[in-house]
Amino acid sequence: MTTATVMTTLSPADHRVTGPRVLRSETAKVWSLRSAKITVGLAMLFLVVFGWIFSGTYDPASTNQGPVDYQDAIGISLVGANFAQLVLGVFGVLIAAGEYGTGLIRSTFMAVPRRLPVLWSKAVVAGVCALVVGTAGAFGAFLIGYGLLPDGVQLPLTAPGVLRCLFGAGMYLGLVAVFGVALGMLLRNVAGGITLLVAGLLLLPELANLLPRSWNTTIAPYLPGRAGGAVMILYPDPQSLSPGAGLAVFAAWVAVTLAAATYRLKRTDA
Amino acid sequence: MIEARALTKRYGTKTAVDRVEFSVRPGVVTGFLGPNGAGKSTTMRMILGLDKPTEGTVTVLGRSYTGFPAPLTEVGALLEARSVHPGRTARAHLQGLAYTHGIPKSRVEEVLALAGLSEVAGKRAGGFSLGMGQRLGIAAALLGDPQVLILDEPVNGLDPEGVLWVRNLLTGLAAEGRTIFVSSHLMSEMALTAQHLIIVGRGRVLADTSLEEFVRTAGGDRVKVVCADPGRLSTTIAGPGVEVTGRGEELSIAGLGAREIGTAAAREGIALYELTVQSVSLEEAFMDLTRDAVEYHARSLESVGGSR
Numbered sequence: 001m002t003t004a005t006v007m008t009t010l011s012p013a014d015h016r017v018t019g020p021r022v023l024r025s026e027t028a029k030v031w032s033l034r035s036a037k038i039t040v041g042l043a044m045l046f047l048v049v050f051g052w053i054f055s056g057t058y059d060p061a062s063t064n065q066g067p068v069d070y071q072d073a074i075g076i077s078l079v080g081a082n083f084a085q086l087v088l089g090v091f092g093v094l095i096a097a098g099e100y101g102t103g104l105i106r107s108t109f110m111a112v113p114r115r116l117p118v119l120w121s122k123a124v125v126a127g128v129c130a131l132v133v134g135t136a137g138a139f140g141a142f143l144i145g146y147g148l149l150p151d152g153v154q155l156p157l158t159a160p161g162v163l164r165c166l167f168g169a170g171m172y173l174g175l176v177a178v179f180g181v182a183l184g185m186l187l188r189n190v191a192g193g194i195t196l197l198v199a200g201l202l203l204l205p206e207l208a209n210l211l212p213r214s215w216n217t218t219i220a221p222y223l224p225g226r227a228g229g230a231v232m233i234l235y236p237d238p239q240s241l242s243p244g245a246g247l248a249v250f251a252a253w254v255a256v257t258l259a260a261a262t263y264r265l266k267r268t269d270a
Numbered sequence: 271m272i273e274a275r276a277l278t279k280r281y282g283t284k285t286a287v288d289r290v291e292f293s294v295r296p297g298v299v300t301g302f303l304g305p306n307g308a309g310k311s312t313t314m315r316m317i318l319g320l321d322k323p324t325e326g327t328v329t330v331l332g333r334s335y336t337g338f339p340a341p342l343t344e345v346g347a348l349l350e351a352r353s354v355h356p357g358r359t360a361r362a363h364l365q366g367l368a369y370t371h372g373i374p375k376s377r378v379e380e381v382l383a384l385a386g387l388s389e390v391a392g393k394r395a396g397g398f399s400l401g402m403g404q405r406l407g408i409a410a411a412l413l414g415d416p417q418v419l420i421l422d423e424p425v426n427g428l429d430p431e432g433v434l435w436v437r438n439l440l441t442g443l444a445a446e447g448r449t450i451f452v453s454s455h456l457m458s459e460m461a462l463t464a465q466h467l468i469i470v471g472r473g474r475v476l477a478d479t480s481l482e483e484f485v486r487t488a489g490g491d492r493v494k495v496v497c498a499d500p501g502r503l504s505t506t507i508a509g510p511g512v513e514v515t516g517r518g519e520e521l522s523i524a525g526l527g528a529r530e531i532g533t534a535a536a537r538e539g540i541a542l543y544e545l546t547v548q549s550v551s552l553e554e555a556f557m558d559l560t561r562d563a564v565e566y567h568a569r570s571l572e573s574v575g576g577s578r
Binding site for chain 2: 010011013017021033035099103106269
């Protein structure tokens, strides 16, 4: 067995690394990991189940004191988006930073030494998965709520703003997953990536509340979670950004993080 | 063909690789030898474009690794640290790499079979033993049918059968004209596999020599003879290239085989009490060479506890 060790001969000309090939590879890598399938499945579950529970138990009399968001059909049925954003963000962090933790990144970069296509492919895979799951989950939750909510609150799909909120939820969740990938590639560490993700989406708005009121009202609407969330709010309050502007601001946050991740990817040793 | 020119890597004030120069030629197995911390892994990572040299260059087949349009079909590598996601099966790991180059599924199965992993291909790599992990790494290195193979400590954790497999595999691939560059900190292993040696210590090249040359400068093979009349035996076998040392009835002879010495003794009627071939310890020669360059010296127990 000394010779004939390598049976197939492959010619470099037929096997160039191309964008679509890297994308194919990253897609296959996501679907061959249990943790990835679990996080994506959980996001779907959170959206649908929480929407279902909140819609089914909604009682107009007892929720009068609650936040404004939870008193319309969108606010009630999309309550699961708060949880889904975390798992989808974690999903993004995992598929990026997880490669650094396990050392797989070295194999990946030996196959794709230009590195950048790996980042883009991961961002696309995570973004598309989360977009599809988020949109499907949002529609599922809304339609379940439609069947359960009492007449005064129930809204049809055709009501103004409803479709914008549902598609917007999908787009927001898609961007959150890309945000996770960018944070994961930037920090190269799962725990660090998740910490920054939670901070960006949930903690910063809370911290902003500690600032003097005038500062808070100026800054808070531009924080990642608050800005992106604006697209899923049916009746925006005057202090938040408009749905379109909010999503654009969140997309800018994601773009800046991606740019920072790109810089680190190109400049530092793997 | 791998060529390093003034290759240097510094981390802060520490120089891991210091103006290293070498060429690795095709058709032979080249051993990259040095104690722990000598800069072997860092050098290999620079060859593979994972780490950027602080100064100098290193090329594979005449170009920098990052310039290859289809790197896996040119260069295959196994790194010392495991580089597999423990949650993925062996097959899925290789398939993920194969997709980046459009390498067919049949090739994935082929390298799995070649590495003896067909039966565990559907098992998650996290459960693999060190040896199986090494086999998976070698399978990944062979995936693209590369001309150049770079392996960092490939026999680490392998059982004797696995060690033999790697040895035969490397020799076979070199015979096909491929460039094989293998690192190790074990001289004994390299003596069996490599035809050429590049020995490093503290980031510098200490020797760049063929194995034969290394053996010769280390003292060559000697024969120990114990006989009734050492004086007469010495004069009988004396000749060009023959070196005899020793005292009393014991002689140490270089430049002649045990067979020739035995025949000569029989012809002269000298009784032999002992005739032993003594291979020089390459391990010792290697340690002599790298002694000053060892990063982490173990101290004896007395010297550690002696200060009390």
